[in-house]
Each structure stands twice: as structure tokens, then as C-alpha cells.
Amino acid sequence: AQSVTQLDSQVPVFEEAPVELRCNYSSSVSVYLFWYVQYPNQGLQLLLKYLSGSTLVKGINGFEAEFNKSQTSFHLRKPSVHISDTAEYFCAVSMSGGSYIPTFGRGTSLIVHP
Amino acid sequence: GAGVSQSPSNKVTEKGKDVELRCDPISGHTALYWYRQSLGQGLEFLIYFQGNSAPDKSGLPSDRFSAERTGGSVSTLTIQRTQQEDSAVYLCASSLAPVSGTKNIQYFGAGTRLSVL
Numbered sequence: 093a094q095s096v097t098q099l100d101s102q103v104p105v106f107e108e109a110p111v112e113l114r115c116n117y118s119s120s121v122s123v124y125l126f127w128y129v130q131y132p133n134q135g136l137q138l139l140l141k142y143l144s145g146s147t148l149v150k151g152i153n154g155f156e157a158e159f160n161k162s163q164t165s166f167h168l169r170k171p172s173v174h175i176s177d178t179a180e181y182f183c184a185v186s187m188s189g190g191s192y193i194p195t196f197g198r199g200t201s202l203i204v205h206p
Numbered sequence: 207g208a209g210v211s212q213s214p215s216n217k218v219t220e221k222g223k224d225v226e227l228r229c230d231p232i233s234g235h236t237a238l239y240w241y242r243q244s245l246g247q248g249l250e251f252l253i254y255f256q257g258n259s260a261p262d263k264s265g266l267p268s269d270r271f272s273a274e275r276t277g278g279s280v281s282t283l284t285i286q287r288t289q290q291e292d293s294a295v296y297l298c299a300s301s302l303a304p305v306s307g308t309k310n311i312q313y314f315g316a317g318t319r320l321s322v323l
Contacts (some may be wrong), residue, residue, distance in 0.1 A: 128314075134301075136314040
């Protein structure tokens with residue numbers, strides 16, 4: 093079985109500052125990794141995914157994440173945030189073979205201040 | 207349709223009443239998933255459908271919860287004799303196929319916010 097830990101429940105940041113949202117996972121097998129964003133009163137939207145290949149993954153809205161197998165991490169980064177990035181961010185992991193039901197972290201609330 | 211549609215968007219009910227939540231997945235998506243999102247919690251997996259069958263019901267919290275899917279499309283999640291702890295946002299997602307990788311990227315609806323008084 094796999095598990096996901098999002099280390100920060102809330103991350104406040106000022107507009108135009110860089111941000112990193114942390115995600116660590118545990119799994120005994122190879123994994124696929126995802127970041128989703130949830131804006132208020134909306135469902136989850138896929139930001140980016142790592143399936144294979146380059147460990148640096150670029151997603152929508154200027155976000156990127158790096159898969160670090162040795163540290164079992166998949167941290168999400170953005171060099172300069174906007175007010176509109178205020179949302180809940182979820183990291184998810186699924187096993188590359190076997191169970192296809194992804195496991196989600198508890199979420200990180202990104203709050204961007206003007 | 208263009209996306210996953212859930213109805214109602216909000217539901218307020220009295221304790222002990224039954225409720226039905228509906229999910230209309232993206233056309234052509236064979237896999238459908240139900241999750242529960244409670245305040246400050248992550249997504250709790252409830253049940254998954256492949257076509258009309260549910261290979262994985264492991265997440266249903268009690269026998270008051272049931273779900274069905276008809277015609278490989280619309281799904282209904284039913285909660286009988288609702289309790290206050292059932293209050294949450296119920297999210298539905300669909301994907302092309304229930305395999306890992308690209309085909310299993312999930313697309314989510316906006317959810318149904320259930321409040322049990």
C-alpha cells in the first residue's frame with residue numbers, strides 16, 4: 093500500500109514570491125505521482141503528473157514539480173505566485189502496477205497575500 | 207458531456223433521512239470513482255466502478271452507503287438514515303480506463319456539499 097504526506101496544512105505567501113509545497117510518499121513499488129488543485133467550490137483539476145522519464149515535470153499555470161526517488165518526494169514549486177493561485181493543493185500517488193486507485197494527501201492550503 | 211457533472215450541488219437534509227447523489231461522468235469514460243472530502247481532510251476513497259460493476263467497495267464507511275451505476279454512465283450514491291458525521295463534500299471522478307498511467311488520469315466534478323442537520 094502507498095501513503096502520501098503533505099507536510100504543511102497551510103502555506104501563506106506574498107504575491108510574486110516563490111513557493112514550494114511539500115509532498116512525500118511511501119511505496120514499496122514504482123509509483124505515478126500527481127498534483128491537483130482545488131479552487132473554492134470546485135472539483136479537483138490536474139496540475140501536473142509524473143509517469144516516467146524526466147524527473148522535472150512542468151504543469152499548468154507555471155507550476156512544476158520534481159520527482160526525487162531517493163528522498164521519496166514530489167514537491168511542487170512556482171517561482172512567482174499570483175493572488176489567483178490561492179487554492180487547496182493535493183498530492184496523489186498510485187502504484188505503477190496493481191492498484192489504480194490513487195491515494196491523496198490531506199491537502200495544503202496556499203494563501204497568497206497582496 | 208464536456209466534464210463530470212454532479213447534482214445537486216448542495217443538499218441539506220435532516221438526520222435519519224435518505225439522500226441520493228448523482229454523478230454524470232465524461233462520455234466514454236469507463237471508470238467512475240466516488241470520494242468523500244471532509245473539512246480539513248484529504249480525499250477518502252469510497253467506491254470505484256468499471257462499467258456497471260464495482261470491483262472495489264472497500265471504502266464505503268458503513269452499510270448505510272451504497273452506489274450503483276447504470277448503462278455504464280450515470281452513477282448514484284445513496285446514503286440511508288443519514289447521520290451528522292455524513293456531512294461532507296462528495297466528489298465524483300471519471301477516467302478513461304482503470305489502469306495506471308495516462309488513461310487513469312481522473313477528472314473531477316464540482317462535488318455535492320451534503321449537510322445533515
